[in-house]
Amino acid sequence: MSKVENNKEQKRNSLLDSAFTLFIDNGFSKTSIADIVKKAGVAKGTFYLYFKDKYDIRNHLISHKANQVFQAACAELAKHEEIKDFEEQVLFIINNILDQFAGNHNLVLLISKHLSWGFFKDFLSAAPGKDIPSIYETYEAMLAHAAHTYRTPDIMMYMILELVSGTSYNTILYEQPVPLNQIKKPLYEIIKGIFIQYRES
Structure with missing residues (x-):
């Protein structure tokens, strides 16, 4: 895996890990995409490179x-x-x-x-x-x-x-x-x- 691919994978995993914590702690309905990207430490635009919406990241x-x-x-x-x-x-x-x-x-x-x-x-x-x-x-x-x-x-x-x-x-x-x-x-x-x-x- 190249450095670029590895960086992409790390960002995706960071978003998934942040979503997991927030969904468990706050519930799915009370968690926003803004909450997820803030916890993951990435820009909001980065979220949409990997996922369509909140339901999509939950399924992933x-x-x-x-x-x-x-x-x-x-x-x-x-x-x-x-x-x-x-x-x-x-x-x-x-x-x-x-x-x-x-x-x-x-x-x-x-x-x-x-x-x-x-x-x-x-x-x-x-x-x-x-x-x-x-x-x-x-x-x-x-x-x-x-x-x-x-x-x-x-x-x-x-x-x-x-x-x-x-x-x-x-x-x-x-x-x-x-x-x-x-x-x-x-x-x-x-x-x-x-x-x-x-x-x-």
Whole structure:
């Protein structure tokens, strides 16, 4: 990456980081573009080089943070070469992401509240950066080495994502109906059941 490209990336990331802090602290509706650029220390015109409006930066921010969480989980998985089974790899990634969310409730508030499937599908296919595969590309690579083949793997992934998102939100933020560590075992058993259901005979 050239010095110019690196400077652009730093400005974009500074805007994203500032928006994240302000959206969490003040709320989306009470945060203005002027607030974001002031906190980032850049000119207002710079904002429009990267984002169309406040809604656009929020969507990019969700992608940015969600990708960071996913890439961190994949980096941890890479340290465990003994985990070769596709289904075990998926469960490892889910467990790691849930632990990251448990350690940073702000991520849960940002990511879980604003994801629709239409947005999420586009996000899954978008590469987060040069030489970094998209989440969907990573998923396909894992599938290619799976011991089983699965019918409609996209729908299988959708079912798992919706289940994990819906189940974990209240357990992480409010420990309702039980704390996260108590929901994990039954949650993972259901996910294993989804895998079995979608395996091709």
